[in-house]
Amino acid sequence: MDILHSLFKDLENDTFSIASFCFEVTGAMAVILDKSMCIQYASPRTSEILASRGIHLKGIDWFEVFVPAKVRDIIRDKCYSLFAEPFFSPIEFESPLITLYGEFSYIWKVYHVKIPEKGTSSLFIILKDSSNLRYLAEQVRRMEEKYTCFIQNFKGILFQADHSFNIDFIAGDIQKITGYEKEDFLSGKVKWTHLLHSDDLSSFILHAQKAIHVSGYSCEYNYRLVHKDGQLKWVNIHMHNSCCRDSNHQFIQAIVYDISNLKHTEELLIKEKNKVHQYLDVAGSLIGVVNTDMEITLVNKKACEVLGYEEHEVLGKNWFDTFLPEKVRSITKENYKKIISGEMTPPPFMENYVLTRAGEERLILWHDVVLKDESGRIIGTISSGEDITERKKKEVELAKAYEELRSIDKMKDEFLSTLSHELKTPLISIKGYSELLDEGVLGPLNTKQKKATDAIVRNSVRLKRLIDSLLFLNIVNAGKAKYKFDPVSLKDTVDQVLNSLDSQIKQSRIKVHCNIPSSIPMVKADQDYMPQVLLHIIENSVKFTAAGGSIFIEVMRESDRLHLQVKDTGIGISQAQLGEIFKKFYQIDGSMTRRYGGTGLGLYICKTIIDAHGGQIWIESEEHVGTTVHITLPVYQ
Structure with missing residues (x-):
C-alpha cells in the first residue's frame, strides 16, 4: 500500500519520475482517474494507443472520450462503486475502448487508492488488450482441429495414461481395434487394463509401470486384447515414458497396432505345414524360411512383391548377402549364427531393413521362429514380417x-x-x-x-x-484490418451503390423500391468498407432475382441503431444452408457457382466488416420466395 501511495505522489509532479520511467520501460497501459473521472495521469503507452505519442491526456473525461456509448454508463457506475471499497478490493472486467485504430476490447483491473494526508481518492486502472489474446486462441484452436484430424485418421491407436492407467488422451482407429468408443476411455468407464487377456495382464502392468516411473524408458511388446464383441486380438504396443514439464508429472504414451493378422498367419504355418504354400501366398505378411546355410528355401508371394523379385530368383540365394543392406548385414548374420547354434533365442519381434531390386531400403517388422526336426535339431528359421516403412514415416x-x-x-x-x-x-x-x-x-x-x-x-x-x-x-x-469510423449517410451510400449497378439492374429488368427517409440519422461507419458491404448485398439481390422481380430497400431507426433491410423476390435459400452462408469460401452448390459466379467470400467479408462496426447481419429466406438481408449499425453520436 505504501508503494502505491509513493507512486501516486511521484506521478503528481510533471517532471520525470521513477513511476513514469517504469511505465515507459515496461510499455504498460495504466491510467489514474480522479473522483470526477477525469484523467490525472496516463502512461506513455496509453497515450500512444488512445491519442498519439506526446499528446497529454490530463484533465480529459475518461468515459466521455474513450469509452463507447453503449457501455459507458454501466462501466462508469461500476467504477464509481469502487470508491466505497477498501484499498485491497480491486475489480476486474472486460470492456471496449475507443482507440486510434478503432474500438478494441481490454481487460480492466481497477484499484481504489486513498491518500490520507491529502484527503483525496483516485482510481488506478491497468489495461490489457484482450483482442489479441482471442486471436491467438483462435489460431491455436484451428491448429488443434487440423492436428486432431490427422490423429483421428491414424490407423492404429495413440493413448496417454497416468500411473493408475486412467486415460486422458486417446485417438485413432479405436472402435475398430477395441470395439469401444473414445468416450468410454476418457470417462473412465473402460481402462486399457480391462481389455487385456488375463494371462498378459501382469506383464503389461510390469512394463507400463516402468514406462511411467523410469525416465527415458521405452519398450515394445505384443499382447492379447479382448474386443468388446469377445473376439481375441493380438496387438503390438510401443510404450515410452513422458513427463509434464510444468508439474513434473510422469505418464505413459503408447502406440498400438493390431497385429492379429500377423499372429494368425504364424499359427496357420505351425498347425498346417502340409498346406504351407497355399496359406503363405494368401497371407498379408512377408514370410520366408532360411536354412542353416543362410539360404532361402521358402518364400511367399508378399515377400517377393516387396523385394521386387520373382520366386525363382529368390530361392537358393543367401538371404543376408543378397537382400540385406550392408549397414545391417554383418551384425544380423552374426546373430543368426548364434540362433541356429542354440546360443541365442530370437526376439519375439525385431525391426530390420531389406534391400529391394530397385535399391530401396524397406523397414520390416519381423517375427522369427526356430525350426527343428523330429530329433530337436535346429534346421533353420521361419520368419513373418510386416512392411512398416510407411508407418515409420507417418510417425x-x-x-x-x-x-x-x-x-x-x-x-x-x-x-x-x-x-x-x-x-x-x-x-x-x-x-x-x-x-x-x-x-x-x-x-x-x-x-x-x-x-x-x-x-x-x-x-x-x-x-x-x-x-x-x-x-x-x-x-x-493477419489481424491487420484497420477501420476509421466517421458519420456516414446510409441513404447516400445506397444511392451510390444503386447508381453503380444501374446498367445491371436495367439489363436484368428488375424493379428497385428504395424507402430511406432523408431525415434518417447517420451511422458510425468506415467510409471505405461500408459501401463494399452494401454493394455486395444489393448486387447479390440483383444477381439472384429473375427478370420481372423486385428488390425493396428500407431503413428504419430502432433506438440507438439503424436497421437496413434488403428484400428480394429471388430464388431464396434453404433453411439447412442458412447457417453456413457466412462461412469463408462457402458455396451453396457447384451448379449455382457456375451459373451465377462468386468465390464464397462475399458474405464472410460482409459479416467481418459489420462485426467490426459493432453491428449485426443476418438473413431470412425461403426457397422460391425470396431473401431478406438485415443489417443493424450504431447511430453516430
Missing part, C-alpha cells in the same frame, strides 16, 4: 505435423497477398484503358466493338472485386 510426420501446418498457413497467406498485389497492378491499366475505350474517349466504336468493351469493363470490375476480397481476407487473417 515422423506426426511429430512434425504441427510445425508443418503452421508453415503451410503462413505460406498460403503470403502467396495470396503477393498474388493479389501482382494481379492488381496490371488490372488497373486494363480497367482504365478499357473504360476510356468504352466511353469513346479514344475514338468512336461500332456496335460490336462497344459490346466487346462493355464485357471487358464488366469483367475487369468483377476481377477487381475478387482481388480486393483476397487482399481483405489476407489483412483480416
Whole structure:
C-alpha cells in the first residue's frame, strides 16, 4: 500500500519520475482517474494507443472520450462503486475502448487508492488488450482441429495414461481395434487394463509401470486384447515414458497396432505345414524360411512383391548377402549364427531393413521362429514380417505435423497477398484503358466493338472485386484490418451503390423500391468498407432475382441503431444452408457457382466488416420466395 501511495505522489509532479520511467520501460497501459473521472495521469503507452505519442491526456473525461456509448454508463457506475471499497478490493472486467485504430476490447483491473494526508481518492486502472489474446486462441484452436484430424485418421491407436492407467488422451482407429468408443476411455468407464487377456495382464502392468516411473524408458511388446464383441486380438504396443514439464508429472504414451493378422498367419504355418504354400501366398505378411546355410528355401508371394523379385530368383540365394543392406548385414548374420547354434533365442519381434531390386531400403517388422526336426535339431528359421516403412514415416510426420501446418498457413497467406498485389497492378491499366475505350474517349466504336468493351469493363470490375476480397481476407487473417469510423449517410451510400449497378439492374429488368427517409440519422461507419458491404448485398439481390422481380430497400431507426433491410423476390435459400452462408469460401452448390459466379467470400467479408462496426447481419429466406438481408449499425453520436 505504501508503494502505491509513493507512486501516486511521484506521478503528481510533471517532471520525470521513477513511476513514469517504469511505465515507459515496461510499455504498460495504466491510467489514474480522479473522483470526477477525469484523467490525472496516463502512461506513455496509453497515450500512444488512445491519442498519439506526446499528446497529454490530463484533465480529459475518461468515459466521455474513450469509452463507447453503449457501455459507458454501466462501466462508469461500476467504477464509481469502487470508491466505497477498501484499498485491497480491486475489480476486474472486460470492456471496449475507443482507440486510434478503432474500438478494441481490454481487460480492466481497477484499484481504489486513498491518500490520507491529502484527503483525496483516485482510481488506478491497468489495461490489457484482450483482442489479441482471442486471436491467438483462435489460431491455436484451428491448429488443434487440423492436428486432431490427422490423429483421428491414424490407423492404429495413440493413448496417454497416468500411473493408475486412467486415460486422458486417446485417438485413432479405436472402435475398430477395441470395439469401444473414445468416450468410454476418457470417462473412465473402460481402462486399457480391462481389455487385456488375463494371462498378459501382469506383464503389461510390469512394463507400463516402468514406462511411467523410469525416465527415458521405452519398450515394445505384443499382447492379447479382448474386443468388446469377445473376439481375441493380438496387438503390438510401443510404450515410452513422458513427463509434464510444468508439474513434473510422469505418464505413459503408447502406440498400438493390431497385429492379429500377423499372429494368425504364424499359427496357420505351425498347425498346417502340409498346406504351407497355399496359406503363405494368401497371407498379408512377408514370410520366408532360411536354412542353416543362410539360404532361402521358402518364400511367399508378399515377400517377393516387396523385394521386387520373382520366386525363382529368390530361392537358393543367401538371404543376408543378397537382400540385406550392408549397414545391417554383418551384425544380423552374426546373430543368426548364434540362433541356429542354440546360443541365442530370437526376439519375439525385431525391426530390420531389406534391400529391394530397385535399391530401396524397406523397414520390416519381423517375427522369427526356430525350426527343428523330429530329433530337436535346429534346421533353420521361419520368419513373418510386416512392411512398416510407411508407418515409420507417418510417425515422423506426426511429430512434425504441427510445425508443418503452421508453415503451410503462413505460406498460403503470403502467396495470396503477393498474388493479389501482382494481379492488381496490371488490372488497373486494363480497367482504365478499357473504360476510356468504352466511353469513346479514344475514338468512336461500332456496335460490336462497344459490346466487346462493355464485357471487358464488366469483367475487369468483377476481377477487381475478387482481388480486393483476397487482399481483405489476407489483412483480416493477419489481424491487420484497420477501420476509421466517421458519420456516414446510409441513404447516400445506397444511392451510390444503386447508381453503380444501374446498367445491371436495367439489363436484368428488375424493379428497385428504395424507402430511406432523408431525415434518417447517420451511422458510425468506415467510409471505405461500408459501401463494399452494401454493394455486395444489393448486387447479390440483383444477381439472384429473375427478370420481372423486385428488390425493396428500407431503413428504419430502432433506438440507438439503424436497421437496413434488403428484400428480394429471388430464388431464396434453404433453411439447412442458412447457417453456413457466412462461412469463408462457402458455396451453396457447384451448379449455382457456375451459373451465377462468386468465390464464397462475399458474405464472410460482409459479416467481418459489420462485426467490426459493432453491428449485426443476418438473413431470412425461403426457397422460391425470396431473401431478406438485415443489417443493424450504431447511430453516430
